[in-house]
Amino acid sequence: MALNFKKETFREDYTYSNSDAAIKRFPFPFPEDQYMYSVNIEPHTKGKQGTVCEFTFDIDEHYVAECLDKKITLEQDPGRYKALPHMMDAQWDFVELTMEALAQDYPEHFSLKKQGLIWTWENKPLGIKDTFTFGDTSTLATEPFDYIGRQLQGDFVLLDHRDETLYADAGIVTSQADWSLAFNVGMSWREWHGPVPRATELGVMDRALKYLLNLQIGSPVRRLNWTMTVNPRLDTSPENYPHWGGERNTVNAENIGDLIHLRVELQTLFRLPRSNAIVFSIRCYLISLKDIATYPRWAKRLHRVQKTMHPDLIEYKGMTKFHPMMVDWLAKFDDGETLAIGTQPE
Amino acid sequence: MSMINVKVAAIEQVTPLVKHFTFVKEDGSSLPAFSGGSHVVVSIDIGGRVHRNPYSLMGSPMENEAYHISVRRQENSRGGSVFMHENVTVGMPLKITYPMNLFSLAKKGRKHILIAGGIGITPFMSQIADLKRMGANYELHYAFRSPEHGAFAAQLKESCGDHLHCYIDSNATRLDLEALLSDQPLGTHVYVCGPSPMVVATLETARNLGWPENHIHSEQFLSPPIGEPFKIQLARSNIEIQVSAEMSMLEAIEAAGVEADFLCRGGVCGRCELDVLETDGALLHNDHFLTDSEKASCKKIMPCVSRAKGERLMLDL
Structure with missing residues (x-):
């Protein structure tokens, strides 16, 4: 089925919105009334038709607008793309993984034709068609990871596997929840997870690392992560904090339902074959509180989760300023009904 | 666990003790690319008992039409390498795991x-x-x-x-x-x-x-060593299993129909690690994964290659 790509913005006038269908398929991350970190990793197997996990990489109605927003961010700050020299095999592995998946899952929008190592890639929504030699960087105008990373929704980090840990040695990062690629590039697993409160004490990070070091080709995994963002802004980077940090001061009891967005990251991890590296894919979904409240089950659940949130997490996720107001706003939807475990909207 | 169905495309006697096996996908499609130093685990059925042994891939990682492994005939083995040498023939279907690399090159090395x-x-x-x-x-x-x-x-x-x-x-x-x-x-x-x-x-x-x-x-992949028979108790499955002299603990668990995690089956990767809940005897750790202090603590065991002696070994499975 062909997708209808919307014209919308993720900055300044913020014309971004979700269609009814997009709301219904939103990856709501709270199966229970309370939230705490866990190693919530599961196999990235094919999900039900229409869900965000139906395909290897999810393309939705925001695709064209998101790629345009990514382009603006990269033009303003080329440092959002970085690849250390030893990651070239991983770059080509990434090209193969993503092009093959998109061409197979969305044949009306993308195609990949191979004649030996001569590949022709066509991206119809973005009007791109190129022929190149797989493995020969001189046949593309930019580095291969940069080339295809711009044609995908979400952020990607390539992790090198050495010394019994993972190093973030390449990335294209333009829709991040307040972390910096320029700061983190070259860091090891324990270094870049250093700021996460409570998780280290719980042993979550060590267990997750052990699991990922054994990640196998052909058996990708996924997890959901979340935070809250004022306005539907993809680029909530530390580099551009002056552009978005102050927006927290604009939230009031009247506009909170429109301004505050639940930001969910569908994180997927794939072992790459030739490089033995791992792709960490972070696909961001945004939904306003008002749109969440169109499904009473979600509004009730979100109210309970936020009401019982640990203060360290409220601070870490940057919600301190508007958190009590948000809990008050959500309270009016919560009649106390017992909710069964699960993330479904109805 | 995801497995690949392959068939034996060629067998070559390379030395008096070593045979080289070529595998292709059973359906004729390409095999996954891999990185230098990778291995696959090959499953073989010996008289109803499934043996799974790791073997390094020898071909070029850039060639994905076929995989190549070499097997040395081990006279004191539990039969896996002898079976590969004597019973595996051209055209035979086999199951292998996806390639896995526990011995990768340091790409930043000079x-x-x-x-x-x-x-x-x-x-x-x-x-x-x-x-x-x-x-x-x-x-x-x-x-x-x-x-x-x-x-x-x-x-x-x-x-x-x-x-x-x-x-x-x-x-x-x-x-x-x-x-x-x-x-x-x-x-x-x-x-x-x-x-x-x-x-x-x-x-x-x-x-x-x-x-x-x-x-x-x-x-250094290890073959599960032959040892004295012993018994294990699986707490969550609530059963007792006899581990015979020639079987590994992991094989005995699988033969009893209990699903256990594994990858390399050679004491290297750490995936099959189990928590020891109770034990009265010595644990015979044979793996390269646990640290010496972890081995001494008797709290964890790798069932792919390690054994026990004693009457009671209760595992969290």
């Missing part, structure tokens, strides 16, 4: 010293293809018993040229580890695969010479 003993040459065959493609600085030091046991010496001479150095026991040419490892530039990595004494000697020599730990790499 120079790579590869040390192989006998059948330990196999993981280096694919690594050399990667090193050549990357234009890396490397040396291959290959030791074997006598000229007829130098499984791939001629082929390697052709592909590696001056990078190859052979040491043949019967010609009394020996590898001087001390001399080799004491004069290398900064940024050099050393990799060893071969018989246990050679691996231990390389690791000790490098450490004594002050090599950084993360520049020393080894791979």
